[in-house]
Amino acid sequence: xxxxxxxxxxxxxxxxxxxxxxxVNPRILEALSRPTIGHxxxxxxxxxxxxxxxxRYAFQTNNEVTMPISAPGSAGMETCFTNLVEPGDKVIICxxxxxxxxxxxxxxxxxxxxxxxxxxxxxxxxxxxxxAALKTNPDVRILAFVHAETSTxxxxxxxxxxxxxxxxxxxxxxxxxxxxGGVPVKVDEWELDAVYSGTQKCLSCIPGxxxxxxxxxxxxxxxxxxxxxxSWFLDVSLMLGYWDGGGKRAYHHTAPINPLYGLHExxxxxxxxxxxxxxxxxxxxxxxxxxxxxxLGLELVVPEAERLPQLNAVSIxxxxxxxxxxxxxxxxxxxxxxxxxxxxxxxxxxxxxxGYSAKRDNVLYCLSALEAxxxxxxxxxxxxxxxxxxxxxxxxx
Amino acid sequence: xxxxxxxxxxxxxxxxxxxxxxxVNPRILEALSRPTIGHxxxxxxxxxxxxxxxxRYAFQTNNEVTMPISAPGSAGMETCFTNLVEPGDKVIICxxxxxxxxxxxxxxxxxxxxxxxxxxxxxxxxxxxxxAALKTNPDVRILAFVHAETSTxxxxxxxxxxxxxxxxxxxxxxxxxxxxGGVPVKVDEWELDAVYSGTQKCLSCIPGxxxxxxxxxxxxxxxxxxxxxxSWFLDVSLMLGYWDGGGKRAYHHTAPINPLYGLHExxxxxxxxxxxxxxxxxxxxxxxxxxxxxxLGLELVVPEAERLPQLNAVSIxxxxxxxxxxxxxxxxxxxxxxxxxxxxxxxxxxxxxxGYSAKRDNVLYCLSALEAxxxxxxxxxxxxxxxxxxxxxxxxx
Numbered sequence: 119x120x121x122x123x124x125x126x127x128x129x130x131x132x133x134x135x136x137x138x139x140x141x142v143n144p145r146i147l148e149a150l151s152r153p154t155i156g157h158x159x160x161x162x163x164x165x166x167x168x169x170x171x172x173x174r175y176a177f178q179t180n181n182e183v184t185m186p187i188s189a190p191g192s193a194g195m196e197t198c199f200t201n202l203v204e205p206g207d208k209v210i211i212c213x214x215x216x217x218x219x220x221x222x223x224x225x226x227x228x229x230x231x232x233x234x235x236x237x238x239x240x241x242x243x244x245x246x247x248x249x250a251a252l253k254t255n256p257d258v259r260i261l262a263f264v265h266a267e268t269s270t271x272x273x274x275x276x277x278x279x280x281x282x283x284x285x286x287x288x289x290x291x292x293x294x295x296x297x298x299g300g301v302p303v304k305v306d307e308w309e310l311d312a313v314y315s316g317t318q319k320c321l322s323c324i325p326g327x328x329x330x331x332x333x334x335x336x337x338x339x340x341x342x343x344x345x346x347x348x349s350w351f352l353d354v355s356l357m358l359g360y361w362d363g364g365g366k367r368a369y370h371h372t373a374p375i376n377p378l379y380g381l382h383e384x385x386x387x388x389x390x391x392x393x394x395x396x397x398x399x400x401x402x403x404x405x406x407x408x409x410x411x412x413x414l415g416l417e418l419v420v421p422e423a424e425r426l427p428q429l430n431a432v433s434i435x436x437x438x439x440x441x442x443x444x445x446x447x448x449x450x451x452x453x454x455x456x457x458x459x460x461x462x463x464x465x466x467x468x469x470x471x472x473g474y475s476a477k478r479d480n481v482l483y484c485l486s487a488l489e490a491x492x493x494x495x496x497x498x499x500x501x502x503x504x505x506x507x508x509x510x511x512x513x514x515x
Numbered sequence: 516x517x518x519x520x521x522x523x524x525x526x527x528x529x530x531x532x533x534x535x536x537x538x539v540n541p542r543i544l545e546a547l548s549r550p551t552i553g554h555x556x557x558x559x560x561x562x563x564x565x566x567x568x569x570x571r572y573a574f575q576t577n578n579e580v581t582m583p584i585s586a587p588g589s590a591g592m593e594t595c596f597t598n599l600v601e602p603g604d605k606v607i608i609c610x611x612x613x614x615x616x617x618x619x620x621x622x623x624x625x626x627x628x629x630x631x632x633x634x635x636x637x638x639x640x641x642x643x644x645x646x647a648a649l650k651t652n653p654d655v656r657i658l659a660f661v662h663a664e665t666s667t668x669x670x671x672x673x674x675x676x677x678x679x680x681x682x683x684x685x686x687x688x689x690x691x692x693x694x695x696g697g698v699p700v701k702v703d704e705w706e707l708d709a710v711y712s713g714t715q716k717c718l719s720c721i722p723g724x725x726x727x728x729x730x731x732x733x734x735x736x737x738x739x740x741x742x743x744x745x746s747w748f749l750d751v752s753l754m755l756g757y758w759d760g761g762g763k764r765a766y767h768h769t770a771p772i773n774p775l776y777g778l779h780e781x782x783x784x785x786x787x788x789x790x791x792x793x794x795x796x797x798x799x800x801x802x803x804x805x806x807x808x809x810x811l812g813l814e815l816v817v818p819e820a821e822r823l824p825q826l827n828a829v830s831i832x833x834x835x836x837x838x839x840x841x842x843x844x845x846x847x848x849x850x851x852x853x854x855x856x857x858x859x860x861x862x863x864x865x866x867x868x869x870g871y872s873a874k875r876d877n878v879l880y881c882l883s884a885l886e887a888x889x890x891x892x893x894x895x896x897x898x899x900x901x902x903x904x905x906x907x908x909x910x911x912x
Contacts (some may be wrong), residue, residue, distance in 0.1 A: 119571035124786065127562045127779045129552045139772060142551045150773055151548035154539045154721055155526045156851045165524045174516035188723065189586035192768040196748045223747045318769060324551055326585065326723065326771025348745050350620045351593045371589040372715060374723025375536060376547055377774060382524050389521060454553045459766065
């Protein structure tokens with residue numbers, strides 16, 4: 119235990135262009151510092167109702183059961199699995215990156231049996247493989263997949279996968295951690311059943327909360343459980359007494375008051391901008407960044423049709439050392455980009471344009487910095503070409 | 516889903532004297548709004564190391580495994596049970612309030628069998644009953660209890676209970692949510708094995724994080740598990756790779772960056788004040804509040820020797836309606852006090868003096884407000900008596 123004096127922590131001002139957290143809108147940072155009130159205060163309860171409504175907008179759903187879990191995205195994932203999977207249940211998991219493996223861990227720890235449908239990292243989930251797995255496993259009732267793989271930047275067709283699942287009497291668990299707010303996520307139109315997300319990606323809020331939404335099919339399965347949910351903290355039926363209790367809100371846990379102020383503000387910002395505008399903004403800045411990467415000779419890993427605009431995986435050029443470049447970006451430019459995860463560690467960079475980070479300043483700054491560093495390392499791209507290419511995209515707009 | 520415009524949320528400025536959250540020091544609120552950085556940023560990792568060190572100071576321990584869980588106190592509780600209890604394990608739970616019942620839920624959901632040792636609400640855990648339960652259940656290896664019951668304000672002898680447990684080959688799980696920072700919690704000296712706490716009580720931080728500490732006995736039990744921990748998110752062995760990974764920190768989940776800035780600041784404040792001074796401060800303001808309550812004819816529920824200074828349960832006087840008084844305090848005075856929980860709902864108020872709330876302003880304000888409201892409801896106490904009695908305590912200091 120410490121005896122020496124420790125000072126207050128004053129973080130540096132970074133530009134966050136990794137896989138999340140993304141840059142946080144200053145309005146959200148300010149909201150975090152508003153006075154703390156009690157978690158059963160009527161004013162707080164009104165705010166909780168607004169958060170639920172705003173989340174329904176973000177998810178494009180009318181699901182009654184829509185709320186933020188008081189813990190990060192991985193707890194949102196666990197909320198879905200621990201409430202829906204009972205011991206002995208078989209679950210099909212589509213795996214095309216790191217988070218499919220985490221789903222496998224979740225199923226096994228719930229006493230379920232996972233049937234893996236594997237696709238290459240950096241590619242979308244293959245619908246034919248999904249259909250084949252459903253046909254050969256008619257006793258499966260749950261299918262789980264990642265809409266937008268944070269480890270690679272690949273997007274899968276959530277609507278089509280869910281249709282296949284429903285045609286085979288399965289409900290879906292869908293990870294929208296990196297997609298929500300950046301590309302369309304239409305929970306009702308696509309009939310997604312149990313969906314979780316995170317706050318630190320395209321909602322540009324701080325990490326630490328996980329929005330979830332469950333439709334009637336998912337709630338029906340939860341209500342008909344034969345066993346109690348193995349987690350008390352993540353038991354949806356208990357959380358509902360707290361978040362949906364109306365006049366008689368029952369104490370479950372103490373909500374993280376100030377982070378919820380931040381989420382409320384983030385959702386107000388998204389609602390004011392409008393989802394369609396937010397999606398278009400992510401697309402525009404992705405196009406500019408992509409033009410810059412092409413000028414720099416940096417290759418995008420994911421095929422165009424399966425590419426997420428808000429998370430850009432690029433191959434690290436031959437002879438360039440991953441850690442050296444990222445360290446220089448951080449030390450000299452205060453700019454964070456993401457490393458590869460798992461099997462792609464050292465092979466690619468993940469460059470995020472999420473939420474408040476999806477803006478022209480960040481695109482041009484990132485390209486300038488990369489251009490300078492790669493130029494010093496011997497890249498043949500003439501200085502200024504990358505920024506020029508990106509600027510061209512903005513001019514055409 | 517909402518179509519109507521929702522405004523930014525601006526909470527009222529309350530005085531928080533319930534069972535938590537307590538008033539948050541403005542320095543902590545400001546810390547929350549500092550710029551977000553990445554959770555794998557070297558600067559953030561240095562801060563994590565300081566948080567661990569400062570937590571060791573708060574817990575008075577040298578335990579290597581000391582860190583905040585990225586979720587509220589109830590997740591801290593679940594972390595202890597889900598890592599230590601395996602299916603079939605018998606666990607003795609001492610129950611003298613609401614949180615003992617929550618421990619029971621936790622044990623059952625881990626597949627364990629709980630043996631309850633019940634004491635009346637508002638009283639400390641009875642050591643003789645604990646010893647008897649240990650003797651009649653020699654196959655038990657875990658004993659769990661609440662050091663400071665938030666539902667009643669009773670404190671139990673954590674050191675003596677743990678000694679009995681150790682004498683009978685049991686390790687302890689100890690809830691210090693309401694005690695940490697307000698009264699002595701000496702993890703090493705008392706040999707407590709697995710301990711969890713919260714941030715929104717005597718640390719005067721926002722809710723949403725749960726500090727835990729595990730000694731070697733507890734870690735030994737975890738390392739020798741026959742089954743995997745049923746929670747992926749709360750698996751201590753996985754969290755260690757993230758919090759104690761040294762140079763090779765492994766990604767587990769995304770830490771809630773800004774709330775951790777707040778906790779860091781709260782712990783710096785506690786360290787600068789000194790634990791002994793913090794304990795003395797809570798005691799002083801409790802004495803002043805108590806003198807005021809006596810002048811008002813309000814009876815403290817918990818016997819003096821078992822009474823927690825930072826959480827004062829008083830009986831609601833005959834003929835006075837609980838909800839009416841609390842609503843008036845909130846509406847006219849912006850003052851929050853706590854209601855009774857569970858079987859004591861409607862019978863008592865819980866008035867907290869925790870962390871930053873433990874100060875003279877709050878004591879005198881609360882007494883003035885109660886005096887005015889109870890006076891209007893026909894109390895016979897002459898106006899000014901309660902504040903005078905409290906002021907007398909401060910003068911004697």
